[in-house]
Amino acid sequence: MRRPPRDLDKVHRTMTRRTLLLGGLQAAFISGLAARMRYMQVDQADQFRLLAEENRINIRLIPPTRGELFDRNGRIIAENTPSYRVVIVREDAGDVEQVISNLQKLIPLDPEELERARAEMRRSPPFLPVTLADQISWEDISKVAVNAPALPGITPEVGLTRVYPQGGDFAHVVGYVGPVSDYDLSQIQDPEPVLRIPRFQIGKVGLEAKQEELLRGKAGAKRVEVNATGRVMRELDRREGQPGADLQLSVDxxxxxxxxxxxxxxxxxxxxxxxxxxxxxxxxxxxxxxxxxxxxxxxxxxxxxxxxxxxxxxxxxxxxxxxxxxxxxxxxxxxxxxxxxxxxxxxxxxxxxxxxxxxxxxxxxxxxxxxxxxxxxxxxxxxxxxxxxxxxxxxxxxxxxxxxxxxxxxxxxxxxxxxxxxxxxxxxxxxxxxxxxxxxxxxxxxxxxxxxxxxxxxxxxxxxxxxxxxxxxxxxxxxxxxxxxxxxxxxxxxxxxxxxxxxxxxxxxxxxxxxxxxxxxxxxxxxxxxxxxxxxxxxxxxxxxxxxxxxxxxxxxxxxxxxxxxxxxxxxxxxxxxxxxxxxxxxxxxxxxxxxxxxxxxxxxxxxxxxxxxxxxxxxxxxxxxxxxxxxxxxxxxxxxxxxxxxx
The missing domain is CATH 3.40.710.10 (DD-peptidase/beta-lactamase superfamily)
Known part of the structure; x- marks a missing residue:
């Protein structure tokens, strides 16, 4: 049975609208895809060219600033102070023992700390920094900086470390912090990644240990570009962490x-x-x-x-x-x-x-x-x-x-x-x-x-x-x-x-x-x-x-x-x-x-x-x-x- 001409016109108009709608969507999609391809191939060409050369992106944690402790009147009990240290990168140093010998002529190096550093260098990749001296004076760090050309692979750094200005007065109340040990990690179910940062400090005893989660804060992160061997090429972006809480104690x-x-x-x-x-x-x-x-x-x-x-x-x-x-x-x-x-x-x-x-x-x-x-x-x-x-x-x-x-x-x-x-x-x-x-x-x-x-x-x-x-x-x-x-x-x-x-x-x-x-x-x-x-x-x-x-x-x-x-x-x-x-x-x-x-x-x-x-x-x-x-x-x-x- 043949359709009346009026019905055929109606069907034709409906199909035409659908064709135009689908065609428009396809055109929009192709245009967006073309714009994205141009952005990636032209505007971001330099970045992706570097990433393509066997490079990859790593996420590195940024240690949070530990919360500080105060007495009831606001006097400091436990604080974070700048800690000057000297690190060495083995692959940049060349003759490591000769560089260490030259460094010893400038600043004193603790024998126990030096042996610990040598052991750490033997088991670490050559591009990772290893601490040779920690908590040294500003005068010593200045000597290292001035003589940097004669000390390949040696870098002076500054970080934060815990200090208890009242000495033994609060030792049994506050306790103390120390580097995370294998034993510490074994006692924590599903430890946070920040605890695996080398020499990261956590509370060992006392209030420092009992209020560890409050005092530790939340780690930040930075996105860095590393090559196939793991060496850092550059920092792409960073997100700062959340510092630990400051605690005021009832003690005078x-x-x-x-x-x-x-x-x-x-x-x-x-x-x-x-x-x-x-x-x-x-x-x-x-x-x-x-x-x-x-x-x-x-x-x-x-x-x-x-x-x-x-x-x-x-x-x-x-x-x-x-x-x-x-x-x-x-x-x-x-x-x-x-x-x-x-x-x-x-x-x-x-x-x-x-x-x-x-x-x-x-x-x-x-x-x-x-x-x-x-x-x-x-x-x-x-x-x-x-x-x-x-x-x-x-x-x-x-x-x-x-x-x-x-x-x-x-x-x-x-x-x-x-x-x-x-x-x-x-x-x-x-x-x-x-x-x-x-x-x-x-x-x-x-x-x-x-x-x-x-x-x-x-x-x-x-x-x-x-x-x-x-x-x-x-x-x-x-x-x-x-x-x-x-x-x-x-x-x-x-x-x-x-x-x-x-x-x-x-x-x-x-x-x-x-x-x-x-x-x-x-x-x-x-x-x-x-x-x-x-x-x-x-x-x-x-x-x-x-x-x-x-x-x-x-x-x-x-x-x-x-x-x-x-x-x-x-x-x-x-x-x-x-x-x-x-x-x-x-x-x-x-x-x-x-x-x-x-x-x-x-x-x-x-x-x-x-x-x-x-x-x-x-x-x-x-x-x-x-x-x-x-x-x-x-x-x-x-x-x-x-x-x-x-x-x-």
């Missing part, structure tokens, strides 16, 4: 330096915590070490001297060390009994010098006993028998739970290495770990902070701050990140009877301010800064019955490693607590003689924000303190000035 640089100096030659640790915010104002471990030694690789001799020192300078005793808390734990035992309703402040216990438990005598430190003592007097005179008796009524499970409520037996969340959990044992723990039943004698030992009980100086500082405030104070080390304030550690009110806490605080006040108190000799005379505290002495050896009958050997007559640990915890001012301090002197002997005077000096330094007046000390101590202050003022390094720009 001047107080930290004072505490470190005041600990002197002791094997000791001290923690100062702000009761209002939980900020760690000082956290020191002695003896310390210079973290700058580790940045580029410590020598064997220096490392051996640190590891063989019996005082263990590499150990962070403030957070890593755990010790029997001794009598500083007695507040916890008393609080458990008060909360259980098994003890009143006026209730007394008779102390004849010992308590018979299951056929065994548990002795008080005072051989003749203290007679009838109540809560305040038991703490003031540190009567052991009172707490043996109280603990047997309360039981270990309630004592352990109360210890955890006050921050013991807990790994506090601060970015430092090897933060210890400590130990607050109970019946289940002993059965699970030692496969033994809990004994009543274990409870007696634990009541005075001995036996299985262990705590770190950090935990004891937290415990003291919670007693002082009645709030669940948590320690805070990082105050702000790139200017953003971090959550406070002030804490919420504790779920305990505040009247019971007031009784404990009053008893601790008597320890330091009553003539019969064990810390009376280390009292503070300034009325507005009166201190409350508690001494502690923890045994590290067993005293046999024969020794006790003949007379217990004095600490000073024992070898250092067999002497008791000395402890002291305190807070001040008593009426409105501002700071809490804990102090442990390893093998220091008695807490009242060895630890209390140091802790008193530290808390006064914090309260006065500098050296306190001599009138704050008892008259008998003033001449000694005056000489001590003069010596410490000479030893303390000048504080680094805050940066002009706001780092906080």
């Amino acid at each position: 640089n001047q107080l930290q330096a004072y505490v470190q100096a005041r600990l002197g030659g002791e094997s000791a640790a001290a923690v100062v915590i702000d009761c209002e915010t939980g900020d760690l104002r000082a956290i020191a471990s002695a003896p310390s070490f210079d973290p700058n030694l580790f940045v580029r690789g410590i020598s064997i001799a220096d490392y051996r001297s640190l590891t063989e020192d019996p005082y263990r300078p590499l150990a962070n005793k403030a957070v890593q060390g755990t010790y029997p808390p001794g009598s500083t734990f007695k507040m916890i035992t008393a609080m458990a009994a008060l909360e259980a309703g098994l003890l009143g402040p006026e209730d007394t216990v008779y102390c004849p010098g010992y308590l018979e438990v299951s056929g065994r005598r548990f002795h008080c430190w005072k051989r003749g006993g203290h007679g009838h003592v109540d809560l305040e007097n038991s703490l003031k005179q540190s009567c052991d028998v009172y707490y043996y008796d109280v603990a047997l009524k309360v039981g270990i499970d309630k004592i352990s739970a109360m210890a955890q409520e006050f921050g013991l037996g807990i790994r506090h969340d601060i970015p430092m290495s090897a933060v210890a959990r400590g130990l607050t044992p109970d019946k289940d723990w002993k059965n699970r770990v030692h496969k033994q039943d809990w004994l009543i004698g274990d409870t007696a030992n634990a009541s005075i902070g001995q036996g299985y009980m262990l705590a770190s100086p950090l935990q004891l500082a937290v415990m003291t701050a919670r007693i002082a405030t009645g709030r669940k104070v948590d320690p805070r080390l990082v105050k702000s990140i790139d200017g953003v304030e971090q959550p406070s550690g002030a804490g919420e009110p504790m779920a305990v009877n505040q009247n019971n806490l007031r009784k404990l605080r009053r008893a601790m006040y008597s320890v330091s301010n009553d003539r019969r108190g064990t810390a009376y000799g280390s009292r503070i005379l300034t009325d507005e800064f009166r201190m409350a505290g508690k001494t502690g002495t923890s045994q590290v050896r067993n005293i046999t019955a024969a020794e006790r009958a003949a007379g217990v050997i004095r600490n000073e007559d024992l070898p250092w490693e067999r002497r008791d640990h000395a402890l002291f915890v305190c807070f001040a001012p008593f009426d409105k607590p501002k700071y809490a301090v804990s102090l442990v002197v390893e093998h220091g002997g008695g807490g009242s003689a060895a630890a209390a005077p140091i802790a008193r000096d530290i808390i006064l330094q914090a309260l006065y924000d500098g050296f306190p007046p001599l009138e704050a000390y008892p008259a008998k101590d003033r001449s000694r303190v005056s000489a001590q202050q003069e010596r410490l003022q000479r030893e303390l390094r000048p504080a680094a000035k805050p940066e002009d720009k706001d780092r906080a």
Whole structure:
């Protein structure tokens, strides 16, 4: 059947439009293709001619600038400084040994570093630069630059390296960085490519390691043209990376330096915590070490001297060390009994010098006993028998739970290495770990902070701050990140009877301010800064019955490693607590003689924000303190000035 002429015209017009549309699209495509071909063949001819000659494009990483660390007042703790180094390219040097010999006539070269460079040259391609000398002076780098024509293959370079201007004052807090090792890479799942850059530095211990991702930043990249042998021909473009975050710590640089100096030659640790915010104002471990030694690789001799020192300078005793808390734990035992309703402040216990438990005598430190003592007097005179008796009524499970409520037996969340959990044992723990039943004698030992009980100086500082405030104070080390304030550690009110806490605080006040108190000799005379505290002495050896009958050997007559640990915890001012301090002197002997005077000096330094007046000390101590202050003022390094720009 034939279509009508009108339909044929309509179909013809439709086909014509489609043909024109398709033709136009084809023409546009061909025109675009022709334009692109002209651009590539004419405008970009030079670039592609070079790329065609067996060249290729590589992406090279640009190391990011590491974030810097500041104290609470903006003083620098860890910074990046220009590092001048000399590198050699083997294929450009010709006679490598002759060039190195010529270089040695100009600048000193470390033999160990030189051997490391030779080994690196043997296993690296000849066109890659190898470092011969690092962290050299500007004068030395100038000598190399002036004599460049006589040193083929030698190039002076400048980069950034980590420097710790405060030396050992912050070594245990901040830690240190070092070149990435094969071991480091094996511990990281899917390591970032930037970690494979030769001699790239990462945090090894301390805050540098715990905050590595924040401090490291993000690497940049540059696109370079290399030939078939891998030699760089030119840089095509670059994208800068993202620098690491700057961290402001809660620690006060001047107080930290004072505490470190005041600990002197002791094997000791001290923690100062702000009761209002939980900020760690000082956290020191002695003896310390210079973290700058580790940045580029410590020598064997220096490392051996640190590891063989019996005082263990590499150990962070403030957070890593755990010790029997001794009598500083007695507040916890008393609080458990008060909360259980098994003890009143006026209730007394008779102390004849010992308590018979299951056929065994548990002795008080005072051989003749203290007679009838109540809560305040038991703490003031540190009567052991009172707490043996109280603990047997309360039981270990309630004592352990109360210890955890006050921050013991807990790994506090601060970015430092090897933060210890400590130990607050109970019946289940002993059965699970030692496969033994809990004994009543274990409870007696634990009541005075001995036996299985262990705590770190950090935990004891937290415990003291919670007693002082009645709030669940948590320690805070990082105050702000790139200017953003971090959550406070002030804490919420504790779920305990505040009247019971007031009784404990009053008893601790008597320890330091009553003539019969064990810390009376280390009292503070300034009325507005009166201190409350508690001494502690923890045994590290067993005293046999024969020794006790003949007379217990004095600490000073024992070898250092067999002497008791000395402890002291305190807070001040008593009426409105501002700071809490804990102090442990390893093998220091008695807490009242060895630890209390140091802790008193530290808390006064914090309260006065500098050296306190001599009138704050008892008259008998003033001449000694005056000489001590003069010596410490000479030893303390000048504080680094805050940066002009706001780092906080």
